[in-house]
Amino acid sequence: MGRRSVHTADELRELILGASTELIEANGLAGLSAREIARRIGYSPGTLYNIFENLDDLVLTIEGRLLDRLDQALGDVPPASSPTQTVHRLAQAYLRFTHENPKLWNLLFEHHLPPGREVPAWYQTKLEGLLSRVENALAPVLTRSDDKRRAARVLWAGVHGITSLATTDKLSIVSTESAPALVDDLVSAYLKGLGEKQDQLAT
Amino acid sequence: MGRRSVHTADELRELILGASTELIEANGLAGLSAREIARRIGYSPGTLYNIFENLDDLVLTIEGRLLDRLDQALGDVPPASSPTQTVHRLAQAYLRFTHENPKLWNLLFEHHLPPGREVPAWYQTKLEGLLSRVENALAPVLTRSDDKRRAARVLWAGVHGITSLATTDKLSIVSTESAPALVDDLVSAYLKGLGEKQDQLAT
DNA sequence: ACCTGAACACCGTTCAAGT
DNA sequence: ACCTGAACACCGTTCAAGT
Numbered sequence: 001m002g003r004r005s006v007h008t009a010d011e012l013r014e015l016i017l018g019a020s021t022e023l024i025e026a027n028g029l030a031g032l033s034a035r036e037i038a039r040r041i042g043y044s045p046g047t048l049y050n051i052f053e054n055l056d057d058l059v060l061t062i063e064g065r066l067l068d069r070l071d072q073a074l075g076d077v078p079p080a081s082s083p084t085q086t087v088h089r090l091a092q093a094y095l096r097f098t099h100e101n102p103k104l105w106n107l108l109f110e111h112h113l114p115p116g117r118e119v120p121a122w123y124q125t126k127l128e129g130l131l132s133r134v135e136n137a138l139a140p141v142l143t144r145s146d147d148k149r150r151a152a153r154v155l156w157a158g159v160h161g162i163t164s165l166a167t168t169d170k171l172s173i174v175s176t177e178s179a180p181a182l183v184d185d186l187v188s189a190y191l192k193g194l195g196e197k198q199d200q201l202a203t
Numbered sequence: 204m205g206r207r208s209v210h211t212a213d214e215l216r217e218l219i220l221g222a223s224t225e226l227i228e229a230n231g232l233a234g235l236s237a238r239e240i241a242r243r244i245g246y247s248p249g250t251l252y253n254i255f256e257n258l259d260d261l262v263l264t265i266e267g268r269l270l271d272r273l274d275q276a277l278g279d280v281p282p283a284s285s286p287t288q289t290v291h292r293l294a295q296a297y298l299r300f301t302h303e304n305p306k307l308w309n310l311l312f313e314h315h316l317p318p319g320r321e322v323p324a325w326y327q328t329k330l331e332g333l334l335s336r337v338e339n340a341l342a343p344v345l346t347r348s349d350d351k352r353r354a355a356r357v358l359w360a361g362v363h364g365i366t367s368l369a370t371t372d373k374l375s376i377v378s379t380e381s382a383p384a385l386v387d388d389l390v391s392a393y394l395k396g397l398g399e400k401q402d403q404l405a406t
Numbered sequence: 407a408c409c410t411g412a413a414c415a416c417c418g419t420t421c422a423a424g425t
Numbered sequence: 426a427c428c429t430g431a432a433c434a435c436c437g438t439t440c441a442a443g444t
Contacts, residue, residue, distance in 0.1 A: 109373065113372075127375075154388055158360065162361075165356075168312060170315065
């Protein structure tokens with residue numbers, strides 16, 4: 001037929017991304033299918049492939065926007081009286097974000113690129129941007145850049161691990177309610193332990 | 204036709220599980236399909252459904268065996284001179300295990316049961332058994348059972364987070380080579396920090 | 407230029423029919 | 426009793442044909 005510009009390419013793009021997000025929020029990656037997206041927006045499956053290379057490309061786009069939203073959420077965190085307190089706030093903001101968007105967040109870990117394909121460069125850049133927010137918060141207390149790098153990664157991984165176990169329902173060793181307390185415990189004990197190490201090095 | 208007992212039900216079960224494990228080790232959950240399993244073992248797809256309820260049931264069985272193997276690996280860790288050292292050894296053993304079976308381990312997080320279904324009771328039991336190994340190692344240093352529970356969960360989640368980021372290739376913020384150092388850093392700083400807290404409570 | 411929809415090569419799962 | 430294989434209801438992706 002040729003519905004010819006009932007929607008512009010950009011509008012179509014947003015329609016597709018919107019429908020995809022809804023499907024993922026409802027049933028995770030398993031709920032996403034090209035044909036179902038097409039049904040929801042009233043186009044044929046083929047249309048998706050005019051706009052996106054394939055489903056992986058589409059998912060990567062959604063993930064990019066999600067990382068941007070998290071970056072914004074972390075950017076909105078006001079610095080606290082001490083670096084330690086700021087890290088606490090960042091960690092809780094991350095936790096809140098993942099709990100508000102559990103299925104969408106899980107997408108980052110459920111979705112895998114086919115064997116050959118690498119993650120795009122902009123994706124890697126976004127990740128580093130997020131991590132640098134933690135590194136910056138740690139800067140006043142960890143001057144050696146190696147220490148800062150490592151501590152930021154350990155904290156990030158630790159908080160990720162807690163949210164992962166809490167949201168997965170598969171390793172339900174951690175309940176959703178207990179997650180914030182575990183995150184606080186991790187951050188405070190770990191940073192306290194690091195501080196002691198620092199002191200030892202200083203003496 | 205009715206190949207009638209060329210293999211016993213148990214043999215067939217093992218054939219299916221073996222082929223499934225190979226497929227997962229090659230390409231993750233995405234590489235697994237009932238039809239491909241059937242092809243590999245020379246039976247028709249329908250046969251799988253005489254032995255397993257469905258693919259989820261089959262995957263859950265594989266996951267159970269994997270948890271058993273990890274439990275054994277952790278059980279083989281000899282206690283060290285101090286509780287802290289023992290936890291270090293457990294954490295490294297966990298890390299080694301996940302790095303030796305990356306795709307299989309990822310199965311635990313890639314695979315989700317359909318909306319209604321809950322994880323079976325034996326599954327939950329196995330998880331608690333694993334966690335109790337960490338709790339036991341912590342027992343000499345953390346007497347309050349609440350503290351023990353929390354510390355074991357934080358450590359477990361933390362190590363899980365590090366391996367997850369290292370193996371995912373999607374959040375490649377952590378390289379495979381750096382993982383052991385991050386795990387050591389997490390365990391030593393966290394436990395040192397907890398120790399300080401304890402001291403404070405004691406005074 | 408844009409979109410369709412049939413076509414191809416796949417899925418998971420069921421179940422009547424065969425041995 | 427055990428296993429098959431056709432059938433059903435799905436997939437992702439491509440591309441000739443239509444407007």
